[in-house]
Amino acid sequence: MTRPRAHAVTESIAAITALDAPAKAIAKQFRSLLPPGAVKDALSGTWLGHALHPLLTDVPIGTWTSATLLDLVGGRASRPAAQKLVGIGLAAAAPTALTGWTEWADSEPGNDHVRRIGMVHAISNVTAIALYGASFAARRRGAHTTGVLFGLAGAGAMGAGGFLGGDLSYTLGVGVNQTLFDEDPSDWTPVLDASMLVDDRPMQALAGEIPLMIVKRNGTIHALADRCSHRGGPLHEGELEGDCITCPWHGTRFRLEDGSVERGPAAYLQPVYEARVNDGRIEVRPTP
Numbered sequence: 001m002t003r004p005r006a007h008a009v010t011e012s013i014a015a016i017t018a019l020d021a022p023a024k025a026i027a028k029q030f031r032s033l034l035p036p037g038a039v040k041d042a043l044s045g046t047w048l049g050h051a052l053h054p055l056l057t058d059v060p061i062g063t064w065t066s067a068t069l070l071d072l073v074g075g076r077a078s079r080p081a082a083q084k085l086v087g088i089g090l091a092a093a094a095p096t097a098l099t100g101w102t103e104w105a106d107s108e109p110g111n112d113h114v115r116r117i118g119m120v121h122a123i124s125n126v127t128a129i130a131l132y133g134a135s136f137a138a139r140r141r142g143a144h145t146t147g148v149l150f151g152l153a154g155a156g157a158m159g160a161g162g163f164l165g166g167d168l169s170y171t172l173g174v175g176v177n178q179t180l181f182d183e184d185p186s187d188w189t190p191v192l193d194a195s196m197l198v199d200d201r202p203m204q205a206l207a208g209e210i211p212l213m214i215v216k217r218n219g220t221i222h223a224l225a226d227r228c229s230h231r232g233g234p235l236h237e238g239e240l241e242g243d244c245i246t247c248p249w250h251g252t253r254f255r256l257e258d259g260s261v262e263r264g265p266a267a268y269l270q271p272v273y274e275a276r277v278n279d280g281r282i283e284v285r286p287t288p
């Protein structure tokens, strides 16, 4: 079977090792400017229970695409509307870019493909913003044809950026709930000798193929999926804080009781399991 040409494009980008050093430095800087807390949660979509970036991208993509269509088939009467649409897209570009940088910066530690494709995705989108900015300025001073040409160039850059953004989400799983495809055991499953569990020390155990984080806190045994729903960080290496476990990668705090997010950047609940001691073994089963 012939491979789609798009694969060759993304594979070529994913092979550009020269992107690693600047990408790592930018991602690190971004994370230090935006530590875990309310602002990061707002940008990550923690409050929404869904990554925010894909929602916001609809605004610049929708308005700029509409402006291009008006430029091409709308005639003279549609020029004011096209200019407004370009302006609305520009106004939405900054928050959209900010949420995208947040998503991408949290992909570290991660794989090379995400880092490199994310970097080119960002460069394409910044180019699109600059071109639509020039388009807007030209339209405002009455240079309509120049504005349209800048807009068409911007549409090309936006298309490339959008394609790579889709690849990041749909092929590489950035922003996807990392526990989504875990196959839970159907009934009580032994995972650990109870004697191995020490108070307040998280441990990793396997329930079938699913890695779990098991911890005993104030006499209660808690079991959560070990791979963080955000980017797959190992919760058993995290720290207990109050009634929460903090992911060691980007600092999401999940409540032990129900897996809810006390602080992001995760936007998705962490799966929790019922736990009991039976005949000296800790057993778990999915919480109904």
Ligand code: FES
Pocket: 106, 228, 229, 230, 231, 232, 233, 247, 248, 249, 250, 251, 252, 264, 265, 266
């Ligand atoms: S992997 Fe990012 S907070 Fe857990």
